[in-house]
Amino acid sequence: MNTITLDVSSRQKTELIDITPEVQQRVAGAGFDNGICMVYVPHTTAAVTINESADPAVARDIIMVLNQIVPWKAGYRHMEGNSPAHVKAGLVGESVHVAVNSGDLQLGTWQGIFFCEFDGPRSRRVRLHLING
Amino acid sequence: MNTITLDVSSRQKTELIDITPEVQQRVAGAGFDNGICMVYVPHTTAAVTINESADPAVARDIIMVLNQIVPWKAGYRHMEGNSPAHVKAGLVGESVHVAVNSGDLQLGTWQGIFFCEFDGPRSRRVRLHLING
Amino acid sequence: MNTITLDVSSRQKTELIDITPEVQQRVAGAGFDNGICMVYVPHTTAAVTINESADPAVARDIIMVLNQIVPWKAGYRHMEGNSPAHVKAGLVGESVHVAVNSGDLQLGTWQGIFFCEFDGPRSRRVRLHLING
Numbered sequence: 001m002n003t004i005t006l007d008v009s010s011r012q013k014t015e016l017i018d019i020t021p022e023v024q025q026r027v028a029g030a031g032f033d034n035g036i037c038m039v040y041v042p043h044t045t046a047a048v049t050i051n052e053s054a055d056p057a058v059a060r061d062i063i064m065v066l067n068q069i070v071p072w073k074a075g076y077r078h079m080e081g082n083s084p085a086h087v088k089a090g091l092v093g094e095s096v097h098v099a100v101n102s103g104d105l106q107l108g109t110w111q112g113i114f115f116c117e118f119d120g121p122r123s124r125r126v127r128l129h130l131i132n133g
Numbered sequence: 134m135n136t137i138t139l140d141v142s143s144r145q146k147t148e149l150i151d152i153t154p155e156v157q158q159r160v161a162g163a164g165f166d167n168g169i170c171m172v173y174v175p176h177t178t179a180a181v182t183i184n185e186s187a188d189p190a191v192a193r194d195i196i197m198v199l200n201q202i203v204p205w206k207a208g209y210r211h212m213e214g215n216s217p218a219h220v221k222a223g224l225v226g227e228s229v230h231v232a233v234n235s236g237d238l239q240l241g242t243w244q245g246i247f248f249c250e251f252d253g254p255r256s257r258r259v260r261l262h263l264i265n266g
Numbered sequence: 267m268n269t270i271t272l273d274v275s276s277r278q279k280t281e282l283i284d285i286t287p288e289v290q291q292r293v294a295g296a297g298f299d300n301g302i303c304m305v306y307v308p309h310t311t312a313a314v315t316i317n318e319s320a321d322p323a324v325a326r327d328i329i330m331v332l333n334q335i336v337p338w339k340a341g342y343r344h345m346e347g348n349s350p351a352h353v354k355a356g357l358v359g360e361s362v363h364v365a366v367n368s369g370d371l372q373l374g375t376w377q378g379i380f381f382c383e384f385d386g387p388r389s390r391r392v393r394l395h396l397i398n399g
Contacts, residue, residue: 001300001301001302001365001398001399002399003365003367003372034134035134035264036134036171036262036264038302038363038365040363040364040365041374042372042373042374042375042377043374043376043377044316044317044318044324044374044376044377049223049226050177050227051177051219051222051223052177052211052219055211055212055213057209057210057211057212057216058177058211058216058219060210060211061209061210061211061216061219061220062219062220062223064207064208064209065202065203065207065220068207069202069331069335070331074330074331074334075330076323076327076330077323077326077327078318078321078323078324078326078327079321079323080321083323083324083327086317086318086324086327086328087327087328087331089317090315090317090328090358091224091357091358092223092224093226093315093359094316094362094377095362095363096227096228097171097173097228097230097363098173099134099136099171099173099260099262101136106136106175106260107175108174108175108176108177109175110176110177111175111176111177111227127365127372129302129365129399131264131301131302131397131399132134132399133134133135133262133263133264133265167267168267168397169267169304169395169397182356182359183310183360184310184352184355184356185310185344185352188344188345188346190342190343190344190345190349191310191344191349191352193343193344194342194343194344194349194352194353195352195353195356197340197341197342198335198336198340198353201340202335224357225356225357226359229360229361230304230306230361230363231306232267232269232304232306232393232395234269239269239308239393240308241307241308241309241310242308243309243310244308244309244310244360264397265267266267266268266395266396266397266398
């Protein structure tokens with residue numbers, strides 16, 4: 001199984017970053033033809049999700065609701081002050097899986113892959129595991 | 134990797150549709166014996182989840198709580214008016230993965246696979262990717 | 267595809283149990299060298315997630331927020347009284363996927379795998395599906 005590591009730099013505390021072009025480029029560059037591209041985030045205050053990439057307002061609306069659901073202050077016991085980021089990461093999830101056919105990610109028309117920063121800004125990593133079908 | 138596309142028609146704005154029988158039928162019909170059946174929704178206002186299929190009240194309770202968590206009106210910036218559907222899709226997720234053994238989905242006793250419509254009614258598609266183990 | 271079943275005993279109503287050491291031990295014990303370890307929960311009132319394992323306060327904070335998001339009483343229609351557990355299971359998800367390299371789970375530095383009990387205490391099962399890469 002081929003594994004590729006991407007570097008992602010976030011610039012804000014909470015931010016969704018569209019990584020679709022780089023994922024597509026790396027999958028094609030690896031000569032991976034058919035199978036599953038698993039996108040994995042090895043952090044506990046960040047996540048990855050698939051949603052609409054055409055209108056950036058969708059990503060902002062997702063962040064807005066997540067901030068409403070998971071309050072910044074709520075009697076958290078974890079002393080580092082980033083418990084909300086851990087909870088958001090748990091709700092969104094640490095991996096997505098996209099089929100690849102003839103080297104192309106088989107995303108839906110409006111779908112893009114977003115790295116979700118919940119405790120930035122930071123230098124982060126994303127791993128692509130290319131699983132033969 | 135074999136990929137099968139299902140057509141799903143939703144009839145309500147928000148609706149969980151049990152697609153387990155059709156998924157099982159298509160997996161068996163494809164002669165897929167052992168591995169993983171990945172169920173993938175290529176939409177951004179719909180999702181897929183696994184939960185109890187015996188009592189339809191469970192699906193209705195999931196919808197009720199999702200509607201409470203993600204308000205219909207909340208200063209959303211996405212102008213198409215379906216931001217709540219995008220957020221719900223992000224929380225629930227676009228794929229589930231079920232093992233297949235001797236052609237049978239290895240679901241737990243009470244588990245079923247539900248297509249989640251959050252912006253219906255619409256004609257939708259679900260993709261099954263059959264990954265050899 | 268090799269499948270391994272773990273037994274997990276929960277002791278509380280709602281509880282996150284770090285199963286990383288047992289998952290690692292079973293993967294290595296099976297002689298599984300490279301690929302994906304899919305961790306699957308065949309229940310509908312339990313789930314599995316990846317989050318910080320170093321400080322147990324993180325797991326407690328996740329439970330606290332989930333209990334705030336999904337109220338214990340809310341006009342649920344499912345008559346068994348455990349609808350909140352079904353909803354939480356739907357939000358968190360029934361599977362996680364971790365790469366394995368030379369027999370080692372490729373988790374991030376702070377990541378651990380947690381079985382999530384939402385309707386305990388109970389005897390539960392977790393399945394590991396070892397998918398060759």
